[in-house]
Amino acid sequence: MASSAGAVRRIARIAGPVLVPALAYGAYKADLALQLRRFLTGPGKWSRLFALAVLVFNWKSLPFAWTFRVIGGMIQHFLLKRPHAHTPDKLFHPVVSSTHTSLMEVDYNIHKSNSTYFADLDVSRTHLVAHLLARGCHLAANNVRFKLVLDPSSSSDPATQKPARGKFGVMLGAVSCSFKREIKPFVKYEMWSRVLAWDRKWMYIITHFVEKGFAKPGKPLPEGWEKKVHATAISKYVFKIGRLTVHPAVLIGASGLLPERPGGWVSTAAEESGTASASSTGGGTTTPEVLANGAAEATEGTQGEAKPAEPVADAAEVSGSSGEWDWRRTEAELQKGLQYARQFAALDDLHGDFRGGEEGMLGRFSLG
Secondary structure, eight states, X not given: OHHXXXXXXXXXXXXXXXXXXXXXXXXXXHTHHHHHHHHHHSTTHHHHHHHHHHHHHTGGGSTTHHHHHHHHHHIIIIIISOXXXXXXXXXXXXXXXXXXXXXXXXXXXXXXXXXXXXXXXXXXXXXXXXXXXXXXXXXXXXXXXXXXXXXXGGOSSGGGOOBOOSOEEEEEEEEEEEEOSOOOTTOEEEEEEEEEEEOSSEEEEEXXXXXXXXXXXXXXXXXXXXXXXXXXXXXXXXXXXXXXXXXXXXXXXXXXXXXXXXXXSOOOHHHHTTOOOOOOOXXXXXXXXXXXXXXXXXXXXXXXXXXXXXXXXXXXHHHTOOSSOOHHHHHHHHHHHHHHHHHHHXXXXXXXXXXXXXXOOSXXXXXX
């Protein structure tokens, strides 16, 4: 994600000074006012206006529209907007994206098709991560320069480890969506996405599809708000520099969203035992998960690596938090989210439950 934004930034810096004058000259030579007049008043205008209306109301379903929506979100947050200055108490706040159900998203039940929710989720998650972690992603995308993450394979001594090299990327690991109430054609709705939790590898994001305008920032939810929620989805992201997995807390902290905490936010068994190893990725092998100060956690490259870390603070510590936002309140929100994330992560174990056709099959059919 951040690497894509870096490429867009370089292209805009080079092509911008040339492209803008070229477009202006092209519009002047083409006499756009005359062309527009002919379009609106010339023979066959009604068919053209109808076609234009279809395009306008269904633009989000047109070819390359998904790419435009996702890349547009990256450009907005990485290129056009300055990084936020949010404090740690804003970490679990949502971002809101608005859209509508286009005609091409409607299925035979005359409502938004379940399959189309996932394209909207891509856009909403992009806005959340690109906005919330803009500073951390910028540092990770330029890791050789800023040394945010060190490569444990470069040296056994953390003091002499070199910065990890490779392209920085944000990859989607899984999505699950629970559908509650249908969305009718052309109805506007909102997606409220926020950080749910994170573990040693994954960041979990929750998204609610809700009726547009019923929820207001800073105000309590109205009575009967449950009937305004159309669907709820949970997703998980992994952050990579080359082959190395970056602990989500590293990026969150680099974005200024973690309060100071005794012992820091990156704590693993590998650190406690004083060991750190790195080897190639593959089934049954160990995969390095890069942590703060270049430490790495060796975890089994199986389904189990998606399971969240165990709590790092007990209930007494968390409940002892005062009214001021501190690490205990962040930890309390994290543990609350992990209760759901553990159940979501457990679904990865089903990868090992594929049974094949050893006992036969019911049939083989074409997808059409």
